[in-house]
Amino acid sequence: MPTYGQHAAGAGALLAILRDGRARTRGELARLTGLSRSTVSQRLDGLIGSRWVVEGEGSISSGGRPAAVFAFNGGAHVVLAADVGATRARLAVLDLGMNVLAERVAGLPVELGPEPVLGGVADTFRELLAAAGRGPDQVCGVGVGLPGPVEHRTGRPVNPPIMPGWNGFAVPEWLGERLGAPVLVDNDVNVMALGEHWAARPAVDHLIYIKIGTGIGCGIISGGRLHRGARGAAGDVGHIRVPASDAPCRCGNTGCLEAIAGGASMAAALRGAGVEARGSRDVVALMRAGDPRATRLVRQAGREVGTVMAAIVNFFNPSVILIGGDVAAAGEQVLAGVRETIYSRSLPLATQHLGIRAGELGDRAGVVGAAVMVVEHVLAPGSIDRPAAR
Amino acid sequence: MPTYGQHAAGAGALLAILRDGRARTRGELARLTGLSRSTVSQRLDGLIGSRWVVEGEGSISSGGRPAAVFAFNGGAHVVLAADVGATRARLAVLDLGMNVLAERVAGLPVELGPEPVLGGVADTFRELLAAAGRGPDQVCGVGVGLPGPVEHRTGRPVNPPIMPGWNGFAVPEWLGERLGAPVLVDNDVNVMALGEHWAARPAVDHLIYIKIGTGIGCGIISGGRLHRGARGAAGDVGHIRVPASDAPCRCGNTGCLEAIAGGASMAAALRGAGVEARGSRDVVALMRAGDPRATRLVRQAGREVGTVMAAIVNFFNPSVILIGGDVAAAGEQVLAGVRETIYSRSLPLATQHLGIRAGELGDRAGVVGAAVMVVEHVLAPGSIDRPAAR
Missing domain, CATH: 1.10.10.10 (Winged helix-like DNA-binding domain superfamily/Winged helix DNA-binding domain)
Known part of the structure; x- marks a missing residue:
């Protein structure tokens, strides 16, 4: 190593x-x-x-x-990157130029708990390294995105709602011992924002990446740096209250954005109308198949997201808003709703040069961002200069 | 010099x-x-x-x-700082420890135009320097906050609504020529946020300073640095749409926060009820005198500000929200309304350690912040290292 x-x-x-x-x-x-x-x-x-x-x-x-x-x-160096989702994880070996050398999507439901999931991650990394023709001694770091709140400094999940057994688990130590390299961990949406910011560099200093999947969350880049907020809770836009809604949300409140515009809530609405839809992917599939109810829901979800983002545009004045996640696969239907609302509600100075579009990296935003997080850390002057004794 | x-x-x-x-x-x-x-x-x-x-x-x-x-x-060095408001300007000479050595509030209505106002600023600075027993050769820089949008890089106002004649005026060059020192200019609320962040240091990395006066705006500190946004338009929360309001706003839209919670709109509401109130100061004076209509308006204004800030807390996860401006002089009545709404609407993780209080510096936030802006610039390694030839 x-x-x-x-x-x-x-x-x-x-x-x-x-x-x-x-x-x-x-x-x-x-x-x-x-x-x-x-x-x-x-x-x-x-x-x-x-x-x-x-x-x-x-x-x-x-x-x-x-x-x-x-x-x-x-x-001479490679990075291992994992984007762990609710049911599957995307894993990749990348070089320092963020080229993917080997990649796999593995069925690793996060609810199995940290040791089975991270054990599967470590095993898959070893196979991918071999497939890329690289050795473990070439790994300069490991980056992991997890689908819940993470204290970035320690890399430990903090009361993650869909990750039983993960609360406080020492992910960096556990994986680091097995892979012999430093491990950095963050929330999946933060990591995706890092990836998309890397892809959009150097033009974009202020970026918001919003993921519309089962739930809704966003990653924020301010002045070229990830903004995590005081408690690492920044970007939790899914639970912002939307006017004129009192739909109950899984968080215990009512009227949250996620409770009317998230993939899970749209699927539930379709099931209530007698249409079979298990989750956000089914909603998008139905829309693509021409189902008018699904289309209407997705378009309206875009508008609801736009209502929340219009306020955030006035507050934050981003250069670009990028949309990702399963529902973003619905493409122009979502974007149209978001754009419609932001342009009618935000200030002209803030929207004059504002780009609102799908992310460039698609499903790879997470692994690229996890690798960016590692490279920025490993090559930071402070990190490189740190004495071995510490 | x-x-x-x-x-x-x-x-x-x-x-x-x-x-x-x-x-x-x-x-x-x-x-x-x-x-x-x-x-x-x-x-x-x-x-x-x-x-x-x-x-x-x-x-x-x-x-x-x-x-x-x-x-x-x-x-051996001092900073000249000016906080230019709509009708008056506060001017001060400060040392590098942000101690105010001499200070004056001058009646300089910004609508007189740039040359009369900045001429008055320069004259007052010379008198204050003499009063502080310092010479012009000790001035390491000049900081100015203006009540409108400013392109910070050039220090020029950009279509400021209440500043006729100021659009694009070369403030740094004009003042720099007369004062023989570098001049930095920014929006008044940004400058106040810098001042309050300096006062709250080193504990606070993510801060929002919201000014409730005639209008409403905020300054944002992310990771210890001022977040100005892509077009310098960040913090324009006064024109975020508030649910269940269609009050016309001076910006041309309806339902803006400022149109129901700003000092000008509250004064107008009181005048509509037959009470004499010219502006935000009169509203606060009436409230202090026990007028129930003014008290109700101020409390409700706090709630409306809280509704908008609740969404921003979920998005941004600040360590602290500081409230300033004329209406903030109403103290607990405003704070109570803001707190009530934020605590009931934002996520527990984001509000757990969130402070919501009046700014520490009061009326001096602007001059202290303008001086901080200068010192950070003048003593920045990049600035100090810059060759004279450039």
Whole structure:
């Protein structure tokens, strides 16, 4: 396993420069960082030892022998990423450029509890690594998105409603022991927002990713960074009260957005009308098959989401709102409802350049975002500079 | 005038260390920054020349002569801060510890236009500097809050509704020429949020400052930084639609929060009932005098603000919501209405540790925030390191 987070002060500054892909000499690195030449040499030795940097030979500059050059060695590292959903998990091996090298969707119902699910995740990661022709020593980190609230600092779920047995479970320690790499965990929607922000970079500083599936939630990027809020609870828009509704919600309140616009509530409404629909996927399938009741429900769900988002647009002034989740597969029917309401209710200055569209990454937003979360952590100057002793 | 933004790379890193107030030797600074000793010496010379650092003599360590020590010289600099309101401006001279050294409230109606108002601001600043016993050469920057949308990057107002003649006016250039220091400008509510965040530091990372005056708007701190949004329009909560209202708003829409809970609308409602009330201050004065209609209006305004904020709490999960502005002077009547609605409508996880209270700085939030904006800019490593040539 490559070392990481075990470099003395200054190594992060060197990597930050070398990450642009251009090879540099010791002299250039000393000049760019202001570090002494001897410090640069020491730090480069450490980074070469941990495979983050490779040494090569530069071109002859002025008659002398060629100076050694140093380059970022991203290709030697991979990230393992898991997007764990209610019934299935998408798992992938990615390189540092966020290319998916191997990928699988596994049936791992989250309600089985943490050890069976995470055991399945670890086993699948090993198979995917082998399929990608990479070794466990090349894994620089593991990213996991979970379908419930997570305390990001510790990576532990906090009273997740659909995840029996997971409350407070030490996911990073459990997985880290088995995979020999640092593990970062966050809420699935936060991770998806990170992925979509990565795909939309560098143009987008303020982004809202809203997932409309069984429930409704969103991930928020403010100034290029994930906004998790004071208690990690930011983005819980599914339980914002919608005017003129008193539908009971699974949260115990009435009138929540999720209780009229979530996939579960739409399926229940269809069942109440005698139509067979188990969940959000069935609602979308019915709509695609031309069922007018399903179409009406989906369009109205878009409007209800739009009503809530119109207020949030005035408050937050995002550059873009991206829509994902099962119901988003209904495409233009949902988007039309959302757009209709936001454009009629939000301020012109806030909507003038506002993009409202489906996410670019589709089902892969979660695994890409989980990998982004890992790479940003592992390559952060503070992380790289952290002494091994800590 | 002290130079600023004219130091070579590394000066910012030195200042960032010295800002804690502890004096350090060249050797310590070299070790802490990883910079070479000669680079440290060069950078210190520049910082001494621009009065940011002073040299002194340290204690004798091991038999030799005492090593020179270097310390942050904050006392040599002051900030000029202006909080320009609709009819009056509060102006102050502050030191870098945000202590107010001299202060005045001047009658400067913003509708007079930029040159008369800013001319009055500049004149008052000169008098306040003299009153504080400081010279113009000690001014490291000028911060201005304006009662309308401002493009922060350029410091120019953008279609401000109550500021005729100000649209696109080059405030920083105009004032900078007269005061010989860099000028930063932002919307008044953003600046107040910065001030209150400074007062609440370091405990509070996510803060919403809501100003209830003639109109209603808020400033947002996400992860310790001001969130301005994609077009600088973030925080415009006054025009969020409130359920069950179709009151016409000055923005041209109906049902806006401001149109039922703003000071101007409450005063109009009282006038409609035959009570003399010109604006938000009269409403609060009537309430304090025991007028039941004014009390009912203010309490209901608190509830309406609470309804909007309840949704925003679910979305944003702030650590604290601070209330300011004229109507906030009504104190517990407003707070009670806001709290009542937020606690009944927001999710338990998001409200568990949520503080909802009046701002700490009262009328000074604007000038303190304007000064914070300047200091953060002037002492930012990127700013300090910027070459003079640019």
